[in-house]
Amino acid sequence: MAYSDGELLIASEAYAECGPPHALWTRLRRESPVARFEPPHFEPFWAITKHAHICEISKQPDLFLNSPGIVVLRDDQRLERTEGIGAMRTIIEMDPPEHRSFRKVSSAWFTPRAVQRVREAVDESARQLVDKLAGESGKGECDFATDVAAAHPLRILSTILGVPREEEPRILKLTNQLFAADDPELGRAAEDREAAFKQLGLELYQLFDKIIQERRAHPQDDLASLLANGLVDGEPMGPMETFGYYLITFTAGHDTTKNALVGGMRAFLENPAELEKLARDPGLVNKAVEEVVRWTSPVNYMKRTLARDATIGGQRLKKGENLVLFYASANRDEEVFRDPFRFQVDRDPNPHLGFGIGEHFCLGANFARQSQRALFRELAARLEHAEPAGEPEQIASSFVVGLKHLPMRYRIRPRAA
Numbered sequence: 001m002a003y004s005d006g007e008l009l010i011a012s013e014a015y016a017e018c019g020p021p022h023a024l025w026t027r028l029r030r031e032s033p034v035a036r037f038e039p040p041h042f043e044p045f046w047a048i049t050k051h052a053h054i055c056e057i058s059k060q061p062d063l064f065l066n067s068p069g070i071v072v073l074r075d076d077q078r079l080e081r082t083e084g085i086g087a088m089r090t091i092i093e094m095d096p097p098e099h100r101s102f103r104k105v106s107s108a109w110f111t112p113r114a115v116q117r118v119r120e121a122v123d124e125s126a127r128q129l130v131d132k133l134a135g136e137s138g139k140g141e142c143d144f145a146t147d148v149a150a151a152h153p154l155r156i157l158s159t160i161l162g163v164p165r166e167e168e169p170r171i172l173k174l175t176n177q178l179f180a181a182d183d184p185e186l187g188r189a190a191e192d193r194e195a196a197f198k199q200l201g202l203e204l205y206q207l208f209d210k211i212i213q214e215r216r217a218h219p220q221d222d223l224a225s226l227l228a229n230g231l232v233d234g235e236p237m238g239p240m241e242t243f244g245y246y247l248i249t250f251t252a253g254h255d256t257t258k259n260a261l262v263g264g265m266r267a268f269l270e271n272p273a274e275l276e277k278l279a280r281d282p283g284l285v286n287k288a289v290e291e292v293v294r295w296t297s298p299v300n301y302m303k304r305t306l307a308r309d310a311t312i313g314g315q316r317l318k319k320g321e322n323l324v325l326f327y328a329s330a331n332r333d334e335e336v337f338r339d340p341f342r343f344q345v346d347r348d349p350n351p352h353l354g355f356g357i358g359e360h361f362c363l364g365a366n367f368a369r370q371s372q373r374a375l376f377r378e379l380a381a382r383l384e385h386a387e388p389a390g391e392p393e394q395i396a397s398s399f400v401v402g403l404k405h406l407p408m409r410y411r412i413r414p415r416a417a
């Protein structure tokens, strides 16, 4: 199907069919880095494609607001966002000063030192997944997306959020439905999108509320307990706000990490010399993870809304207009990255914006880094051979983007004794 430029930037179907629009972004960065689009059936927006402009905007949270919403809505989605789960506000949809008070509830848990507390669980999850791939024979075929990449963050997030093992498959399905609502395979089948969205919210609420009540009665030393008992400006959070915090942590953490892992594996399949480089020098793993996040940019964009008239890149923008910060474009900006279309595990410096920047910089970045480090370290050490075993398939989503299937064939060494 032929898509207009505006559709290529924002329509889920266009991403499913064509993937992220890198050729278009490259042209926009060169010719029109602050460009207005009015694709049919979507709210109009300004596409921001340069690294410098995204930094400039993200560092002024009083002027460029998150509270009106962070995704570009299709006409039929506007109603969904006004009731039930759609009306729930999480920290990513708050502006200062409220945003800072809410972020403080959990920020101490996400520092690099603090995430070390779960390091053993994260490393063990990676080892077990690679063991499972290896099986008895040490060789086989898998769908890396569903068999490995989805399972790793699911296990870890469930551990820190107190989701019981037996509920893991259910929560995975529900969050997929929430995020990839437009994907025919992952989204929820329903005639009535609005009713399906409400029902989905209710099911997620029930699941998390059970954990919240349990952690209030019996607090432990984990993130689940911190959130369940969190105070904002000295007052307990309301039920929807506590639920929202669980949900944002789970949803913001799961698909993003999963998509980074799958996209990273695909990059290694296409650039086997980079995997060998990492295997020879495991000390490169931190840089490799940053490169995977730059390369894959799982959070494709965030929307901001202007609180007042302003000028960006010489364009006059008006109060109330939407700006879409395309991180994936900034992460290929040739003014910032040498050879931006080359995947290089030892890239240095690598000032990518895959985790955003400024006020809303990804709260879980250290956690996401640790999860990826564990898996890529294990794979680099043990993969003897890996090759594609079919066509990868893109998720129908323009917001959290990536592959839903990555068939691969492999040979793996047994776990070191």
Ligand code: HEM
Binding pocket: 058, 091, 092, 093, 103, 248, 249, 250, 252, 253, 254, 256, 257, 260, 293, 297, 298, 299, 302, 327, 353, 354, 355, 356, 357, 358, 359, 360, 361, 362, 363, 364, 365, 367, 368
């Ligand atoms: C590779 C994986 C990940 C990527 C690429 C990613 C990316 C992002 C981006 C781009 C933002 C918005 C930044 C901005 O507006 O400047 C964000 C925010 C956020 N992320 Fe992540 N993220 C990842 C993993 C995680 C994980 C594992 C968690 C939690 C365990 C998490 C929790 C959050 C939260 C709570 C926010 C909102 C922060 C705020 O509004 O203050 N993310 N993330």
